[in-house]
Amino acid sequence: MAQAVRHDSMRARNLALVLGEVSRNGPVTRAALAEITGLTKTTVSKLVGDLLESGMVTESPPPADADRSRGRPGVAVRLRGDRVAALGLEINVDYLSVCVMDLTRTVRLRRTQAVDNRDSSSTDVVRNLRDLALQAVDEAAAAGLSVAGAALAVPGPVDPAQGLVHSAPNLGWGDVRPADLLDLPFPVLVDNEANLAALGELWFGSGMPDFLYVSGEIGIGAGLVFGGALFRGTRGFAGELGHVVVDPGGPDCRCGGRGCLERYAGQDALLDAAPDGLLDGLIRRLTAGDTRARAACEQAGRALGTALTSAVHLLDPGTIILGGIFAPLFPWLRGPAAEALRHIRHVVPNFAVAEAGPDAAVLGGAGQVIQQVIADPAGHMPRATAGLQT
Amino acid sequence: MAQAVRHDSMRARNLALVLGEVSRNGPVTRAALAEITGLTKTTVSKLVGDLLESGMVTESPPPADADRSRGRPGVAVRLRGDRVAALGLEINVDYLSVCVMDLTRTVRLRRTQAVDNRDSSSTDVVRNLRDLALQAVDEAAAAGLSVAGAALAVPGPVDPAQGLVHSAPNLGWGDVRPADLLDLPFPVLVDNEANLAALGELWFGSGMPDFLYVSGEIGIGAGLVFGGALFRGTRGFAGELGHVVVDPGGPDCRCGGRGCLERYAGQDALLDAAPDGLLDGLIRRLTAGDTRARAACEQAGRALGTALTSAVHLLDPGTIILGGIFAPLFPWLRGPAAEALRHIRHVVPNFAVAEAGPDAAVLGGAGQVIQQVIADPAGHMPRATAGLQT
DNA sequence: AGTATTTAGTCCACAACGTAGACTAAATCA
DNA sequence: TGATTTAGTCTACGTTGTGGACTAAATACT
Numbered sequence: 001m002a003q004a005v006r007h008d009s010m011r012a013r014n015l016a017l018v019l020g021e022v023s024r025n026g027p028v029t030r031a032a033l034a035e036i037t038g039l040t041k042t043t044v045s046k047l048v049g050d051l052l053e054s055g056m057v058t059e060s061p062p063p064a065d066a067d068r069s070r071g072r073p074g075v076a077v078r079l080r081g082d083r084v085a086a087l088g089l090e091i092n093v094d095y096l097s098v099c100v101m102d103l104t105r106t107v108r109l110r111r112t113q114a115v116d117n118r119d120s121s122s123t124d125v126v127r128n129l130r131d132l133a134l135q136a137v138d139e140a141a142a143a144g145l146s147v148a149g150a151a152l153a154v155p156g157p158v159d160p161a162q163g164l165v166h167s168a169p170n171l172g173w174g175d176v177r178p179a180d181l182l183d184l185p186f187p188v189l190v191d192n193e194a195n196l197a198a199l200g201e202l203w204f205g206s207g208m209p210d211f212l213y214v215s216g217e218i219g220i221g222a223g224l225v226f227g228g229a230l231f232r233g234t235r236g237f238a239g240e241l242g243h244v245v246v247d248p249g250g251p252d253c254r255c256g257g258r259g260c261l262e263r264y265a266g267q268d269a270l271l272d273a274a275p276d277g278l279l280d281g282l283i284r285r286l287t288a289g290d291t292r293a294r295a296a297c298e299q300a301g302r303a304l305g306t307a308l309t310s311a312v313h314l315l316d317p318g319t320i321i322l323g324g325i326f327a328p329l330f331p332w333l334r335g336p337a338a339e340a341l342r343h344i345r346h347v348v349p350n351f352a353v354a355e356a357g358p359d360a361a362v363l364g365g366a367g368q369v370i371q372q373v374i375a376d377p378a379g380h381m382p383r384a385t386a387g388l389q390t
Numbered sequence: 391m392a393q394a395v396r397h398d399s400m401r402a403r404n405l406a407l408v409l410g411e412v413s414r415n416g417p418v419t420r421a422a423l424a425e426i427t428g429l430t431k432t433t434v435s436k437l438v439g440d441l442l443e444s445g446m447v448t449e450s451p452p453p454a455d456a457d458r459s460r461g462r463p464g465v466a467v468r469l470r471g472d473r474v475a476a477l478g479l480e481i482n483v484d485y486l487s488v489c490v491m492d493l494t495r496t497v498r499l500r501r502t503q504a505v506d507n508r509d510s511s512s513t514d515v516v517r518n519l520r521d522l523a524l525q526a527v528d529e530a531a532a533a534g535l536s537v538a539g540a541a542l543a544v545p546g547p548v549d550p551a552q553g554l555v556h557s558a559p560n561l562g563w564g565d566v567r568p569a570d571l572l573d574l575p576f577p578v579l580v581d582n583e584a585n586l587a588a589l590g591e592l593w594f595g596s597g598m599p600d601f602l603y604v605s606g607e608i609g610i611g612a613g614l615v616f617g618g619a620l621f622r623g624t625r626g627f628a629g630e631l632g633h634v635v636v637d638p639g640g641p642d643c644r645c646g647g648r649g650c651l652e653r654y655a656g657q658d659a660l661l662d663a664a665p666d667g668l669l670d671g672l673i674r675r676l677t678a679g680d681t682r683a684r685a686a687c688e689q690a691g692r693a694l695g696t697a698l699t700s701a702v703h704l705l706d707p708g709t710i711i712l713g714g715i716f717a718p719l720f721p722w723l724r725g726p727a728a729e730a731l732r733h734i735r736h737v738v739p740n741f742a743v744a745e746a747g748p749d750a751a752v753l754g755g756a757g758q759v760i761q762q763v764i765a766d767p768a769g770h771m772p773r774a775t776a777g778l779q780t
Numbered sequence: 781a782g783t784a785t786t787t788a789g790t791c792c793a794c795a796a797c798g799t800a801g802a803c804t805a806a807a808t809c810a
Numbered sequence: 811t812g813a814t815t816t817a818g819t820c821t822a823c824g825t826t827g828t829g830g831a832c833t834a835a836a837t838a839c840t
Contacts, residue, residue, distance in 0.1 A: 002410075004428045005403045006798065007825045010395045014827085017394055031788055038394045043827055045789065071787025072835040210624040222704075226624065233706025234600040234616065240703040248637060248696045248730075256733035257699060306638045309647060310700045313630035314612075316623025340638070343646035396827065397796040404798085421817055433798055435818065461816025462806040 029074025198223025305340025419464025588613025590754025695730025
């Protein structure tokens with residue numbers, strides 16, 4: 001339940017409110033902020049003063065735009081990108097990935113290391129990632145950036161509250177707590193790859209506030225973004241679209257069920273129709289009009305449409321966004337999938353390709369940490385509650 | 391986004407915090423409230439004073455329990471049930487229903503009128519309900535209760551933000567705004583029957599904070615309660631379990647899709663196996679061991695299990711609670727449904743019967759209004775912001 | 781140019797609210 | 811009866827936001 005409101009939390013909330021508006025509206029004058037937030041000019045001035053001092057924002061001497069002409073021009077306040085940063089991390093089947101992102105959500109550093117993680121122990125994999133991460137932190141520090149936190153994307157169901165990876169079958173992991181193994185000098189949030197990719201799509205893609213992001217990797221996951229925030233379910237396992245039942249009489253799935261979507265539209269099922277088992281080969285065949293490839297896509301599209309029909313009825317997402325391997329295959333999947341979705345009684349949700357690209361998960365993770373900083377600047381300010389008390 | 395925090399909203403929040411704890415913990419002393427909320431005794435005293443004055447709480451001269459012996463005994467503060475009330479309303483295919491509930495969530499009045507609403511226009515149906523409602527308000531007023539608001543349950547998808555019933559096929563309704571037609575002197579919240587029944591189960595049933603309530607009526611709906619609140623989806627249409635695809639090659643559904651759960655486990659499908667098309671007859675046959683009846687239940691149970699498998703993967707509910715027609719049929723449905731759910735990889739959710747009974751929706755609706763009053767006492771206080779200002 | 785007007789931002793006295801600790805009240809224990 | 815313990819109130823005070831006066835810096839009008 002909600003906590004008691006004291007004067008300091010009142011301050012913290014208003015600080016977050018102001019910083020949030022600065023983040024949303026780009027450079028804004030104090031006067032505009034007062035108007036938007038409903039606070040008085042005085043209060044906004046004081047709050048902005050604190051934010052300036054903490055290095056979260058700067059003033060832009062030129063007032064940026066000049067759409068109103070009369071009166072004293074205001075000084076614009078905008079996010080300051082050269083102090084606070086966040087780390088995005090990703091462990092996937094065949095690569096490790098890091099990025100450093102500043103407060104303005106600009107990527108400052110981006111590094112991917114191709115490794116086959118299937119045959120390594122979780123400890124080894126995480127150790128590798130740790131090296132990458134520490135190197136990134138050093139380089140960020142050299143640029144004056146201090147890292148406030150990190151987010152790690154993992155392919156498989158995660159309980160983000162406890163940071164527990166329940167099982168990442170494609171990595172051969174059982175219950176693992178990667179944050180403990182990483183042992184970094186700042187908090188590390190662990191979440192499912194599809195969830196963080198969905199957030200990536202939120203901030204670096206189309207930018208709509210409500211959608212279901214479908215992540216076609218080796219497994220099929222989905223992240224439901226709802227009012228700009230993730231819906232995670234009771235234990236954090238929501239969005240396992242890959243195991244929605246498409247046909248109860250269908251083939252067995254490694255999850256123990258039968259006829260799961262993954263068996264029809266997972267990477268393995270799709271790339272079966274590729275000459276070399278690679279995506280590029282499949283796309284070549286599709287463009288060449290290969291019958292078998294087209295049939296595989298049509299089957300996958302139909303299955304996807306069926307599963308999404310169930311998902312739409314249960315979750316009521318605003319839009320469906322296809323990401324991962326589904327993005328390049330969109331031209332061939334769209335038709336059959338849309339055909340199945342066409343029958344929904346109420347408003348049929350839009351259907352779109354992801355725009356954030358393959359980096360979505362790392363970017364989304366780092367973006368989530370930035371989001372947390374912006375949502376609670378008081379908790380991340382240099383000497384917020386510092387002081388010598390009894 | 392969050393609103394600015396001023397002194398008065400700080401007060402409002404702390405008032406809500408105190409009242410919420412009084413509601414959760416029953417009679418509590420001010421000292422205990424101070425401990426629970428983290429506010430000082432002084433502040434709690436002042437807040438309780440306001441709540442006393444507004445008629446939301448009373449003092450219980452006897453301190454109720456006596457588990458600690460030393461020291462001055464405190465005066466317990468508890469919700470006051472004889473001032474503020476809420477109205478629960480329901481329109482269903484063959485009845486109208488009203489209840490008056492006080493702040494302590496005690497039902498003060500309960501009235502159901504059997505009418506076949508299938509052949510009446512929405513205007514007529516709502517006019518009937520209005521009469522019932524006004525009568526209930528009068529009787530409540532006679533008992534000293536003033537109605538703070540109402541909630542109306544309707545069978546079909548509703549956009550609660552706009553109060554718009556999108557289509558209630560079983561009533562023959564198109565887009566209707568019942569709150570406008572009701573024209574009552576307090577706000578009326580309109581929501582889907584399954585959603586409000588889920589809330590009914592939350593407050594008058596098992597009392598767990600996270601579950602998926604499955605409402606088996608003519609249609610099959612579901613309400614997802616998550617941390618004590620409803621998940622509604624982008625437009626409020628989430629939880630349409632009845633149209634989750636059980637078999638893409640199955641029979642056509644009136645929703646335009648194929649093989650929806652409703653075709654296998656809806657009331658029509660189940661009561662087909664009853665001699666007179668009534669539930670009691672079906673149950674008699676089932677207890678008698680009738681083969682056809684048992685087969686119908688087994689098919690329905692299997693289909694329910696399949697649909698719930700998809701729902702569990704997408705929504706990750708804590709528990710599944712079967713309500714409506716499914717509650718009495720639970721003994722025969724449980725086996726086949728659980729069999730399908732058994733295969734889920736992660737934690738299999740519990741499976742239980744609803745305890746709130748057939749009144750769940752009206753009770754849940756009224757309870758929701760009470761919830762709103764408790765969550766914002768300042769907004770419902772007699773002369774909260776009254777005063778003569780410029 | 782010079783003055784009026786407009787808008788931005790700051791200053792200051794004040795009000796609202798919660799806090800800390802002294803103080804009073806009412807019970808039990810010795 | 812008096813010490814102890816716990817509940818609740820009272821008072822001086824600190825923090826935070828407010829409202830309006832005031833200063834600053836631009837354009838518009840004459």
